[in-house]
Amino acid sequence: MANYQNSSVDSTKLILGNAKIECAAVGTTVGGTWVNLGAGIVNSANHNITKYDTQAGNAPDPIEGIADETFTVAGEMIEYDASVLSLISGGAVTKADGASGVTVLHGGGNTTIVEKAFKLTNTRLISGVTHQTVIIVYNATLDNGPQFTLKSDNDTSPFAVMPFAITGKNLSTLSAGSQLYEVTRTYNA
Numbered sequence: 001m002a003n004y005q006n007s008s009v010d011s012t013k014l015i016l017g018n019a020k021i022e023c024a025a026v027g028t029t030v031g032g033t034w035v036n037l038g039a040g041i042v043n044s045a046n047h048n049i050t051k052y053d054t055q056a057g058n059a060p061d062p063i064e065g066i067a068d069e070t071f072t073v074a075g076e077m078i079e080y081d082a083s084v085l086s087l088i089s090g091g092a093v094t095k096a097d098g099a100s101g102v103t104v105l106h107g108g109g110n111t112t113i114v115e116k117a118f119k120l121t122n123t124r125l126i127s128g129v130t131h132q133t134v135i136i137v138y139n140a141t142l143d144n145g146p147q148f149t150l151k152s153d154n155d156t157s158p159f160a161v162m163p164f165a166i167t168g169k170n171l172s173t174l175s176a177g178s179q180l181y182e183v184t185r186t187y188n189a
Contacts, residue, residue: 012126012187015133018042019120021075023088026115026139026171030184034119035087038079040162042120045073045135047181071137071168071181073118076161085146088164090114092145107145115139118166130188137168137181 019042022034052067077084082103086095091114093107120135143165150160170179 012129012131015122016124017122019122019133019135021077022119022121023084024117024119026117027173028117030119030134030136035084037077037084037088038081040075040077040079042073042075044075045071045120047071069170069180071140072165073120073137073140073168074163074165076163078159078161080160080162085162088116088118088142088166089145090116090141092142105146113141115141115169118168130186132184132186132188134184134186135181136184137166138179139171140166140168142166 021037021040021042023037024032024034028034048070049066050068052065053061054063055061082095082105085105086093091112092110093105094110096104096106098104118137118140122133124131147163148160149163151158168180172179
């Protein structure tokens with residue numbers, strides 16, 4: 001018989017499934033206008049801290065603190081949309097319309113990137129109650145331009161995957177403690 005260290009699990013505290021991925025201009029509020037990036041998956045969302053310490057050499061380290069911090073999100077999209085790729089790139093690539101029914105994605109030669117805000121939303125229903133977890137990364141840029149992982153026509157999942165990774169950096173215009181990201185959990189009866 002199994003020996004459990006906890007007698008129960010509070011299922012209302014679990015985050016099940018994945019998240020809707022959206023993008024907007026820096027400064028967009030949670031209820032503002034966000035662009036849905038389409039079908040895909042969020043593989044990770046991480047608050048990364050680089051610590052500093054002061055070493056005395058002949059005594060215990062007297063000071064520890066945070067030298068730098070970022071918030072990274074990695075995932076994959078499966079719906080090709082040149083408008084979405086142009087939006088999240090912050091200017092690294094641009095979309096142009098060609099002949100009727102044709103879009104062209106242009107890349108290369110750009111020297112600036114405009115930061116964007118990203119929102120991840122996980123929603124689930126438990127016993128008639130909506131539970132929602134929202135993560136907002138206030139000020140982020142893509143780590144690379146568009147990437148495409150094409151697959152065999154005979155693959156069991158032949159969809160081309162477009163991996164992405166963003167890195168969020170502190171936004172000095174927000175109050176201390178909320179410049180990088182925010183996680184909001186709501187329970188609506």
